[in-house]
Amino acid sequence: MAPSDEDDDMPQLSAGALDALKDFYGERDARQKQFEDLKAQAEDNFEGKGRLSMEAFAEDWNASQFWYNDETATTLARQLLDGATDETRIAVVSAPSAFIQLKNLLSSGEYTCRPQLTLFEYDERFAVFKEFVRYDFEQPMKLPAELKSSFDRIVCDPPFLSQDCQTKAALTVRWLAESWTPQDPANKTGSFHLIVCTGERMETLIEKLYSKVGIHTTDFAVKHAKGLSNEFRCYANFECHDWKWAKQS
CATH class of the missing domain: 1.20.5 (Single alpha-helices involved in coiled-coils or other helix-helix interfaces)
Structure with a gap:
């Protein structure tokens, strides 16, 4: 034809x-x-069947997904594991790349402790992990009741740089935290550990939302695998060999 x-x-x-x-x-x-x-x-x-990687999870920029590079994720994971025991409970809120590195470190044989990990995440691709709990910051306390006030170490990376998102994420962190007081210098490993990674322009709000646990801006540079135009900061309620507080409020 x-x-x-x-x-x-x-x-x-x-x-x-x-x-x-x-x-x-x-x-x-x-x-x-x-x-x-x-x-x-x-x-x-x-x-121990291989090293996990974030490469399987393509970033969705429309969902504000920006994964840390391996160095940043590993540093955060190591600080969450420093001094941890089998009784330690670690919550990872909207920071799946830190969760992946926690899994890698615990499977590497470097750590003998086996703390309980829980990943609070909106993206259901991460439901392949048994530690996954679906989390929507718009419903900050719509979580399993048995998890309330049960975590002594938390890392949180709110998905959006807005006052609404940051405030709701802080409500989630407060709901999950087993205590809401500053670290005891005499018992650092046994005290509540909090790390929040978010934009530099959120600094004033972050220090207000988490003032009761003694959070401050640190000098640790948060890096993302594919770069990010917004300046990012790490805020924490403790100092360590990886970071010091950049200033005192």
């Missing part, structure tokens, strides 16, 4: 566009394969 005039009017992709489309689908399929492998690891309870 001879081609019709309508066929002549059909748009044709250039060779370059076809190659780009092929690369896109190739990357998508590779990412799906990574995710399926990760899911299989999680279902096997991840007993």
Whole structure:
């Protein structure tokens, strides 16, 4: 059959566009394969069967997903594990890349303790992990009742740089925290540990929301795997070898 005039009017992709489309689908399929492998690891309870990676979880910028680079995530994880015991309970709120590094460190053999980890996260892709609890900052205390006031170490990275989101995330942290007092210098490892990572322009609000636990801006530089235009800061209620308080309020 001879081609019709309508066929002549059909748009044709250039060779370059076809190659780009092929690369896109190739990357998508590779990412799906990574995710399926990760899911299989999680279902096997991840007993030292390889290192977990955030590469399987593509960032969704519309959902304000910006993963830490490995160095930042590992530093945060190490501070959450410093001095931890089997009785320690660690909450990771909207910071899945820190959670992944916690899992990696605990499976590496470097740590003998086995603290309880819980990931509070909106993205249900992370439900492949048994520690996942679905969390929506718009409903800051809509969480399993048995988790209230039960965590002695918390890291939180509110998804949006708005007063509303930051305030609701703080309500969640307060609800989860086993105590709401500053660290005891004589018992640092046994005191409540809080780390909040968010934008520099949130500093005044963060120090107000968490003033009762003695939080301050630190000199630790939070880095993201794909960069971020907003200046990010790490706020904490304790100093350590990885950071000092940048100033006293």
